[in-house]
Amino acid sequence: MKRVAICIPSTDMVHADFAMSLAAMAYRASGFTQGGQSFEAVPIALINTKGSLVANNRNRLVKEARELGVDYILFLDSDMVLHPDTLRRLLSHDKDIVGGTYIQREEPHRLLGKTVGGQLLHDAMSQQQVDGAGLMEVGALPGGCLLVRLSVFDDGPTLPFQTPAHLESGAEPWIEGEDYFFCRWARNAGHQVWLDWSVSFHLRHIGQAHNAIPAVQVQPEESNVIVH
Secondary structure, three states: OOOOOEEEOOOOOOOOHHHHHHHHHHHHHHHHOOOEEEEEOEEEEEEEEEOOOHHEEEHHHHHHHHOOOEEEEEEEOOOOEEOOOOHHHHHHHOOEEOOOOOOOOOOOEEEOOOOOOEEHHHOOOOOOOOOOOOOEEEOEEEEEEEEEEEEHHHOOOOOOOOOEEOOOOOOOOEEEHHHHHHHHHHHHOOOOEEEEHHHHHEEEOOOOOOOOOOEEEEOOOOOEOOOO
């Protein structure tokens, strides 16, 4: 029986839509019968670490999951909305690292992740048809919905999530995200990273919209007209 720690890094609050989708997924994990077929319960534990540095939060989550003796960690960001069957589907693949991707919250809303060759998924998958029922090996995935077999962390550094700065000659310096860093060292250690498109198409990344009175400017320095 596969034991899973659902690990949620956050600040002081989480989104209501995330909380409701998490509750629905946890309910499905408790075991159910559908179409005459019974699904056994998946033992789960919920772990939350709060702080402003997501890399620190993720490292603390790994430590606490180890202490619980689980088999898998499902990382979920608190600004995601997911399908109730997400955990069961990811577990069914029996992979070391498998998850979903999604678009970034800010414009231009690029698809996150990298191919095995290092190309951004947003560029590589543009106008491409994908197998919604299958898996695709990738180079990196974002950490918002990522299932990892706990033994993967035995092969890595003490802090598996880091945000290193890259200073390349003649290039603009850049900082690597902690989730991409994790995927990179895991692949270097011999693990594959898999993308589930079906899970991905159900993921929603909660953003923030600024709503204002709809108006058109009549005179640049004087007045506006309200429009509906």
